[in-house]
Amino acid sequence: MLKVARLRCVAVCAAALCSASCDSLKEPQKVAVAPASPVGTTVEIKAPLGLPPVPVPAGNRQTAKSIALGRKLYYDRMASGDGTLSCASCHNPARGFTDGMPVSTGFKGQKGKRNAPTVLNAAYSPVQFWDGRAPSLEEQAAGPIANPIEMNQPHEAFIGKLAGNAEYKKLFEDAFGPGPITLQKVEMAIAGFERTIISGNSPFDRYQFGGDKKAMSPAAIRGLALFKDANKGNCVKCHTIDEKYALFSDGKFHNLGVGVNPEGELTDLGRFDVTKAEADKGAFRTPTLRNIALTGPYMHDGSVKTLRAVVDFYVGGGTSNPQLDKEIKELHLSGKEREDLVAFLEALTGDMPADVGPPDSKSDTK
Ligand code: HEC
Ligand code: HEC
Numbered sequence: 001m002l003k004v005a006r007l008r009c010v011a012v013c014a015a016a017l018c019s020a021s022c023d024s025l026k027e028p029q030k031v032a033v034a035p036a037s038p039v040g041t042t043v044e045i046k047a048p049l050g051l052p053p054v055p056v057p058a059g060n061r062q063t064a065k066s067i068a069l070g071r072k073l074y075y076d077r078m079a080s081g082d083g084t085l086s087c088a089s090c091h092n093p094a095r096g097f098t099d100g101m102p103v104s105t106g107f108k109g110q111k112g113k114r115n116a117p118t119v120l121n122a123a124y125s126p127v128q129f130w131d132g133r134a135p136s137l138e139e140q141a142a143g144p145i146a147n148p149i150e151m152n153q154p155h156e157a158f159i160g161k162l163a164g165n166a167e168y169k170k171l172f173e174d175a176f177g178p179g180p181i182t183l184q185k186v187e188m189a190i191a192g193f194e195r196t197i198i199s200g201n202s203p204f205d206r207y208q209f210g211g212d213k214k215a216m217s218p219a220a221i222r223g224l225a226l227f228k229d230a231n232k233g234n235c236v237k238c239h240t241i242d243e244k245y246a247l248f249s250d251g252k253f254h255n256l257g258v259g260v261n262p263e264g265e266l267t268d269l270g271r272f273d274v275t276k277a278e279a280d281k282g283a284f285r286t287p288t289l290r291n292i293a294l295t296g297p298y299m300h301d302g303s304v305k306t307l308r309a310v311v312d313f314y315v316g317g318g319t320s321n322p323q324l325d326k327e328i329k330e331l332h333l334s335g336k337e338r339e340d341l342v343a344f345l346e347a348l349t350g351d352m353p354a355d356v357g358p359p360d361s362k363s364d365t366k
Pocket of ligand 1: 074079086087089090104105106107112115116127142144145149151194253279
């Protein structure tokens with residue numbers, strides 16, 4: 001909590017915390033913790049076919065040194081209290097940057113209640129987590145380290161370990177200039193690395209944006225038409241396709257009735273926990289569908305095993321509950337049409353980015 005308060009004050013200035021010193025935003029010298037900033041030449045991240053430029057916040061330029069540091073931190077098990085888990089334990093490049101489990105298993109085998117989303121293309125999400133509670137990759141990054149059921153390591157302890165490590169001390173100074181290692185620098189480096197974990201140029205992208213009409217199979221082409229047709233799949237309503245690129249997410253929150261128990265109750269309130277608005281009960285952020293064939297099982301609780309089962313779930317009109325989204329209703333799709341939709345979803349697997357696997361190892365994701 002403390003960490004969030006500090007960051008807000010520095011970066012966002014939540015009214016409640018900074019009412020007296022909101023000017024600190026304009027006058028950074030008054031801020032208790034001086035904002036860090038990467039040193040060195042800015043590196044351009046090239047967006048692959050089908051994706052827009054990667055959004056990079058003004059305060060956290062992409063540099064080769066901060067990206068490399070973030071990559072090392074991402075794969076370092078030192079981040080967890082007992083040295084057993086790294087970010088990659090749950091966001092594993094070999095599994096499309098997920099863990100392939102319905103819900104994640106964290107510190108000493110404890111299970112969370114949510115499915116680990118892919119980190120691939122997370123840079124494009126306007127907010128992070130299924131319920132959108134983190135406003136940026138920076139603010140997301142340190143959360144799992146201290147979370148008792150994830151990595152369970154107090155931030156001070158982690159910073160202490162890093163500060164006592166000569167190699168890290170040098171890497172932080174190379175990336176951010178002289179000064180102590182801070183949590184903010186850890187967050188900035190990890191977020192900077194995550195912004196390089198971008199995947200596009202899928203068969204769909206080559207078909208849709210590259211003019212290669214042979215890039216998708218006839219079944220996938222039929223599936224795309226169903227995906228877009230308001231009277232058939234109506235999927236594009238939320239999993240958006242724009243004129244020049246496709247994120248496959250509107251970045252908004254919807255209730256599909258996933259996780260409604262046999263008594264008709266919601267087992268996870270989702271977005272409601274953040275906004276406390278009745279209409280947000282059971283609503284979750286529309287996930288991207290890029291690389292979806294690699295990232296099962298599906299939905300916020302990992303309750304749906306296959307893409308065919310996801311399509312069948314939509315055909316049935318989701319699960320009834322008072323907040324069910326008005327766009328979710330029974331679909332009229334034949335067996336063949338359902339297969340075509342799955343073929344389309346399978347055409348969304350893109351190229352894996354280079355240089356995002358564990359550093360110092362030959363096993364990259366290429
Ligand atoms: C024990 C498993 C586990 C570990 C370890 C873990 N995560 Fe996660 N991660 C999850 C789960 C589960 C979620 C979804 C939680 C939610 O939405 O409430 C998540 C969500 C995220 C998201 C948001 C993605 C999105 O689309 O909303 C990002 C980014 C992320 N993690 C990065 C990291 C980083 C960086 C680390 C290491 C510092 C890390 N994770 C460590 C399980 C884990
Ligand atoms: C009203 C908006 C909306 C519409 C319409 C919609 N989706 Fe979704 N989709 C979502 C949301 C929100 C989730 C996550 C729900 C959850 O976990 O509770 C989701 C989840 C998914 C997932 C699982 C993603 C993952 O990473 O686990 C797939 C696959 C999917 N949708 C495909 C489709 C297809 C195919 C269609 C059309 C038949 C469709 N969606 C229509 C909003 C929508």
